[in-house]
Amino acid sequence: MARRPATPDLPPDDLVEKVVDIDVAAEMEGSFLEYAYSVIYSRALPDARDGLKPVQRRILFQMSDMGLRPERPYVKSARVVGEVMGKLHPHGDTAIYDAMVRLAQPFSLRLPLVDGHGNFGSLDDGPAAPRYTEARMAPSAVAMTTGLDEDVVDFVPNYDNKLTQPEVLPAAIPNLLVNGAAGIAVGMATNMAPHNLVEVVAAARHLVQHPDATLEDLMRFVPGPDLPSGGKIVGLDGVRDAYRTGRGAFRTRATARIENVTARRKGIVITELPYLVGPEKVIEKIKEGVQAKKLSGIADAVDLTDRQHGLRLVIEVKSGFDPDAVLEQLYRFTPLEDSFSINNVALVEGQPRTLGLRELLVVWVEHRIVVVRRRSQHRLTKRLERLHLVEGLLVAILDIDEVIQVIRSSDDAEGARQRLQVVFDLTQVQAEYILELRLRRLTKFSRLELESERTQLETEIAELRAILADDALLRSLVSDEMADVAATYGTPRRTILLESAGGASVGALAGAPARSSARAAGAAPLEIADTACFALLSGTGLLARTASDEAPTRPEGARRGAHDVLASVVATSARADIGVVTSRGRMLRASVLDLPALPPTDGAPSLSGGIPVRELVALETGERVVALASLAADAPTLALATAQGVVKRVAAGDVPGNKDTWEVVALRDGDEIVGATGAADDAELVLVSSDASLLHFPASAVRPQGRAAGGMAGINLASGCQVVAFAVVPAGAAVDAVVVTVAGSSSALPGTQPGSAKVSPFEVYPAKGRATGGVRAHRFLKGEDALLLAWVGPAPAWACGSGGQPVELPPVEPRRDMSGTALSAPVRAIG
Template identity: 45%
Template sequence: MPRQTELFEGGYAREIIEVPVTQELGESFMAYSLSVITSRAIPDVRDGLKPVQRRILHAMADMGMRPDRPHRKCANVVGETMGKYHPHGDGAIYDALVRMGQTFGRNITLVDPHGNFGSLDDPPAAYRYTECRLTEAAMEMLAEIDEETVEFRPTFDGERVEPLYLPGRLPNLLVNGTSGIAVGMATNMAPHNLAEVFEAIKLVMTKRRPKPTTAELMAVLPGPDFPSGGVVVDEGLAEAYETGRGSVRIRATAEIVDLTRARQGIVVTELPYLVGPERVVGRIQELMRNGKLPLVTDVKNTSDRHTGLRIEVELRPGANAKAVLTELYRLTPMEDSFGINNVVLVDGTPRTVGLYELCQHYIDHRLDVVRRRTEFRLEKARRRLHLVEGLLIALDAIDLVVSIIRSSEDAAEARDRLMEQLSLTEVQAVHILDMQLRRLTALAKLELEAEAGELRGRIDDFEKILGSEKRQRKIVLDELEELVANYGFDRRSRIVTPDHLDDVTLEEAEAEEAASRVEEPCIVALTTSGMIGQEPVSGPKPATPGRHDVLAQRVATTTHSRLAAVTSRGRVFPVAVSAVPEVTGRSRGTALTDLVPLDKGETVLTLVAGPTTGGDEAAPPPVLLVTALGVMKRVAAADLLGLAAGRTAIKLKPGDRVIAATAAPDGVDLVAVASNAQALRCEAANVPVQGAGAGGVGGMKLGEGATVVGAGIAGPGAIVLTVSDAQTAKVTDADEIPVKGRNTGGLRITKFRAEKRLEWAYVGPDTGVLLVVGTEDAPSRPDPMPETLTLHATGRDLASKATRRRWLGTGVSRW
């Protein structure tokens, strides 16, 4: 490219060189990317550390933050590292420091934390609040660094030096793994069990020709071992260990437990690697709100420091727990993937390596450390032996040495004369001159002779080590085996193949459950106290119901069917007949709240069943819903049975609630009773059949402050039983109430005296209607009466006793 030279009046530039932007970007970006790759994001294969991690450990060692010393502020470490070795942001340095001390992220931590170092869901406290020191394992990484075992280079400011890598006795890269994002590449290496890593390295060291295959290595190191445990699904580990790239699935460890006789739950005790419990709980709650997990009723995080991780998932009664667990794996972080990408720096160059190469690089590095360490120790022993031999020569001729020193003009002359007359080297002569007078004793000579013998033995051993690769390899293995004894741990993650997964979809679970049961006709009975039980068609077994346990409804169905429970809030919940226990002994089955998640104050008004045969039977009649504000609506039974759990069958206005729900085919009349003693009788056909999302139509006009207190079908021989706020009751023949049009006020059926309003009303047949009277001081105990009252007379006053009484009747609990 031609060079142009121009003069500018401002004098700030004299020469312009035209360079293509692609060339400039390519060169500059390449330099930047190489810096990020080699100096920040990718670990060195020898010690498995990134530069910032290595510098933190080196700085902590220089500061004397050893395991036997007190913890010191993390702010000191961050400042020391940033000021002397790592000229980058304090946030990145502190983040790297914290990660080396988090037990949930590393199998063997290198930093001993003190204070809030964070959790999987929460960040750590600021570095001015936390403290740290090195762990024993970190000392294994730093051991022998002062024996010329590693290369050093100048720091960024040139004022000191730092290690290019650590001696790394611990196979940190394999045991703890790592992750990092560079420019154009990334690394993500899985952690492993230390004992298994030792076996793999031992196999690589002992079986050299031919080298061990990936299958042989996986026989002793079957896969990753994550600190959080979990289940590792082996879908290609062999390829990942062969090539250095692959992916595995990690599943939470979960157990299915029985919460009640009809309800199961799922307890999660282990989660995938680096997945926090709050993240899982939040996702499950989100899916519940969106209707994606209709069989889950609640989820709680009950983890603590004593029991560890524990997430409890409550299921609806009759739900197949295996199928729900499969859905949780599919829709939540309870199953996560881990992408293996073994990118490391080998001689400063990024490379993707497999399991064999990782083991081999560790072996090569440790052999180099052992050789350099031995050479250092050999040279040190030789220097010491040289001095000891000089001292022994001096002690053997101590009189001559003393005379030479006393007759010399200065130390230089004494040194030279000692070297000449005793054949000593300069180093020996200087050391003799520095010798203390107490070393002239006979005992000192014996000590020196013993030391010399020991030094000769050590020198001989060091020379044998340097001359024998077999000895060097044995030393590496012995030291690694010692680490296993000190820091080894049991495997936390279980490894399974996809064939061993017990996944069951909801459709498969339902089909399997249906196939395992014989469909039989049965009766489902509902009581006023909220008990539900299954009876045979021939009649219930002998039972002793509890006090005030009055039968409210009996529904004919089959054991394979589902019922729809309609509540006072207009909500509909499916109830599997197979989940309803049988009526036995004193038990009427189970509490309906065990099968249906009701809110406080919410009650079930009716159970709706579909056809009990394969389609020959006529469709069940629509269900009439009557609300307290006089709204009426009929809904097809099939629509109610098809609603998802918790969906509403009627759109209620604020403050309104459903008072009655009953089957209402065309051709029958219904009667609604208001709190102001007005009663309306109209044809059920006048109330249209609407979809579940509709809000209904006007059913009964109400006076100011009045509400509907009861409604029902006026069949042959039907009565209207009303109870007032003054504890008086009255029975009226339903035939005495004339039929009127819908959305009218009806007529008055009770003349108030001391009463102000009606509290409750029953519309239906008079057969089987019982009243149990209780005294004011003990309403739960029935008042002694000569016989059970069968209501049949119109206008009968049942409040003749002096004490106030409470009543319990068919269709209601105590009021």
């Protein structure tokens, strides 16, 4: 009903009905499409270029505009929320604060973009109100917003057309892959897993240098997701499907180990949970399972998490129950094992698309190329404008007296400008700039500064023009900036990737009778025959044992896709104990029964069925396992070497029978063990230093000592150098042994540079006496100054990356003093 204006024929209060006939179906369809488009484009889906939803992008942009940089003090979260809501995002403070909280949660994002101060919630509890918390930009957020003032992206109006906001952020970090995303739109949803920044940048740099790189090439750098909570990913087929098609699924498992929680009772200690699973939820499900009689053998479940030790859930196992069987029940009936479905849906040029790994990298790489090109063009324009002004000033300084006379004799500023243009042949811009200058700038000292500035501007202009004119140079600059980002913000991988579930359960034994919840009810432990076998340590820190006494081998021509390499092999038996040698000079006793048995295969066993070494032994902060050792009475003498060049042979049989931990060498301050293995008297001890020196001498030159001894000098090291590899070549094995050296820059972040590798026969290295300097084993290329790692052992040598993926090594080079061949990916271990 609407009031019609008064007319002579109708009274002013007369009401006239206006009825419009519409098609309800067409109206609903149009309205729904508008609503769906708004949700998809403006709320739920991230942009594939910067990986941010609109509200997240507005939060980071507004924080940058407010100057809330990492070095500035925190401000109340409510202030940030108010600024974002009032200027850019008028959709309610709750939605804005929730988005900002997620950007600050280290358990939600692999690389948080907001530095929160206060209670920003946990996996089980929500955050405090915005009036209680404070926030500022995280260092990584600075990389996301750097360059906004250099016309690198387009700006669009805000909701009321009074301000502008960036359509997309410059995003020097591949945020979509690194932090993942989750959102529910209309008719579609996105769910993306976080990844490791160093690995993603390595793949992106490879794509920059090789635009036609295949998905398989890129997966050598990005083997799988890297979740903020760590844990394990079990089964990589779903990950490969997601990388190929944009859709897939994988299982995540908690990191667990068996410990003695009391003198007579064992327990399961959980130190890492699946992604987005909280400890309270796990304990609640355990209690529900015990009450429903789905779980057996559990006496208690306690959350001992604290800030000093991190996550620690202790599940006490009743006496008479097998902890391994109980753990299998927990994986089956509780969130200790969870699934993650990947659905890589993101906006590309305003349209939602399902993207694989290569497509995601291509979008980000192209975005960075556009950003760097626009930034270079902006800088070129600014420098050309400044050079124009500097040249005008230099012209005026040559006859400053006449300039002053022209200005003083002019009637007004406009006349002075015109006369300056005529007398000194200046442009209007140059003349106006001279008129606005202070006289103190027109001194002899300022002239020297201007001439220096002109030279610098001309140099910078030439560099910028070269970048804009040469696509290869532009791509090289983009690649270098990516490397800087990885070196600045990159962190080591947290999540362990396993091809199958065989090694995920502590002490799980392949080939043994199937375990179920019913089996855990029996008091008798699983009986394993004391058969001969080999204990294995992989290059990525996985432990396992062979199912038979057949020595593990990987003959030439074996499948290159095999997971991981063998770093240490010890002959033992299924019911024996072995020693685990750590970098801190400790030997830890471990039971071979606790190692999963790998099924026999043609060639080398797949070490993806192993368990992480930290699940078997308790290591201190910064401590790592370097080798396995036999504790048998007839085992060879244990030889070891330290980073400072000390060698030692521990007397055979010097093993305390009543201890689980003991020292094998007295280390000096700052020293650590780099390698250990058994060595007979007729074997050769080999040490390789970071300056590419190799020294080998007979093991008989090192007399056996007791556990408390500190060893003796092994190699004479140059200043600032250290031993990077130690090996033992048995008598008669020198003919088949090879030396592998990988060189690179010592200042680069570990795992970010592939470096160059060289493989040479061990026979070409002459022997020298103990405590000498050795011979050169690798000639450094430009940019290389140290060996990143080295290995000496039987051919053929194999290398793997951080996720266990194979890395191709060059063929054998018969000469020892040669440079290496560039590798396709960073190498984690050789074996």
